[in-house]
Amino acid sequence: MNIFVFVKRVPDTESKIKIAHNEARIIEEGLNFVLNPYDEYAVEEALQIREAKGGTVTVVSVGSDAATTILKKCLAMGADEAVLIKDDNPESYDGLRTARIIVQFLKNKAGDYDLLLFGKQSVGADNAQIPAMVAELMDLPQGNVVTSLEIEGSKGSVLREIEGASEKISFPLPAVVSAQKGLNEPRYETLKGIMAAKKKEIPVISLEELGLDKEAIKPQISVLKMESPPERQAGRKIEGEPQDLAKQLVQFLHEEAKVI
């Protein structure tokens, strides 16, 4: 099995997001960046499949040099190879743009593959677009938001999370699969892994090398404005006897909030 996993560097979920309003971008200084949590499940799944069936796991990130740290983490977890597709452009929130870069990589640089794994979305842009877009542009089957993946010969089957249930989907390989929390329990890096990852060379591919000129990667999305969410006002707070508290709470829901 030849598996590619696509990963992204994102601010960790504990981050407070501050905004540079005139430039419609977030202020990155002071944020702690990590491997996108959903991508961790994708990497773990790839490693488990390789351990069961052999093959290679290659992790790929589209981003600036800073993405090297998350690629190193994936190598330390046990990935065989890592590739950085260097893109110094600021976050565009345009999923198709990134999907096109990945597709160009797959067509020109990747060779053969059986499985393309992604996190179901990045925490940040929250687009959840790229796996389905890559699947469409490469004419492949897709299984998105999966909590279970099984490979039998040249076939895959997944459980995909939907509202209050799961869809069981089967498809021939190669295919695109995106990971949801619950798929597995990602492993920690080992010391040996970290040492090996340090020494490992990470090839860097430029957008030009992929044959993408400025026009091809121009975003079709323009960010007109970026704002903080409206601040909520703290309301009333009550203390006292449980019986009385319960009564007041129901009264609030019924008479003031009118939700019950």
Add this chain to the structure above:
Amino acid sequence: MILVFMEHREGKVKKSSLETLSEGKRRADELGLEVCAVLIGHEVDNLASETLPYGAAKVFVLENSLLSRYSSSGYAQALFTLAEEVKPKILLFSATAMGKDLAPRCAAKMGVSMASECTGTAVQNGSLTFIRPIYAGKAFITVGLSGIPQVATLRPNVFPLVEAQQNGGEIVKKEVAIGENQIKAQLEEIVRQEGSELDVTEAEIIISGGRGMKGAENFDLLRDLSKLLPHSAVGASRSAVDSGWIDHQHQVGQTGKTVSPNLYLAIGISGAIQHLAGMSSSKKIVAVNKDHEAPIFKVADFGVVGDLFQILPPFKEELKKVLSE
């Protein structure tokens, strides 16, 4: 034309699709366009009449026996074929599991970028802009889309329904050509969870439990409340999920689901920043927590300081009284 994809499950059009159609109708009126709806499947024309009263000038019904079950590639092909013919300026989906799976596949097929999970739309200088949360709601962006059609998914439970009325729209049935090779993946079956509770993203009321619940068995307290309240669901914080007390499907927050119910009841949830991001667009928030300094109280419209295990039993009884009135 604004074209709206109508999702149906188990012989019913989804309410969130009707919400999306309603928003389409409002913006179409402003832009001087008509709004049309599209249903895909096999023997689904009876659903078209459910859709018409929400302002659709036409409801396209795309029929093919290969589309009797949802298929991202098959549905994308059907929508693409229709779009080639009717050339919509805007194509909208509800951001449900299906909408989020299908819309990007469709957008890529059409060669256009899209906006995900929008919570607002607006007309600016004669074109539509989209407002959407990023970082699970820690920030919001307003975006313009230069491709045609403009493709977006709209978050469920955010956009109000237009008043349904008979407006003489038209049902247009079309047989679409789909090759078997265009069904890339087969939907084998839908596996229901036991108990089959409502999903948090679809619920009008969410009763959510956190670390303060102390154990899996205590979530029954929340399930009991949920049974009393129509259109409600049980939610959870990340620490409750990571402790194995409840399935991840229920998790609200940045590595779970982002929700905007009419009422969010946070029970024993301290209010970590990644949790607040996922629920602070709820219309009303009520918190029960024994720590009167818990951050959740900063966003709660109504805060109850006390031991949840002492408060929930009388709360349930009081609730029953009011509901039976």
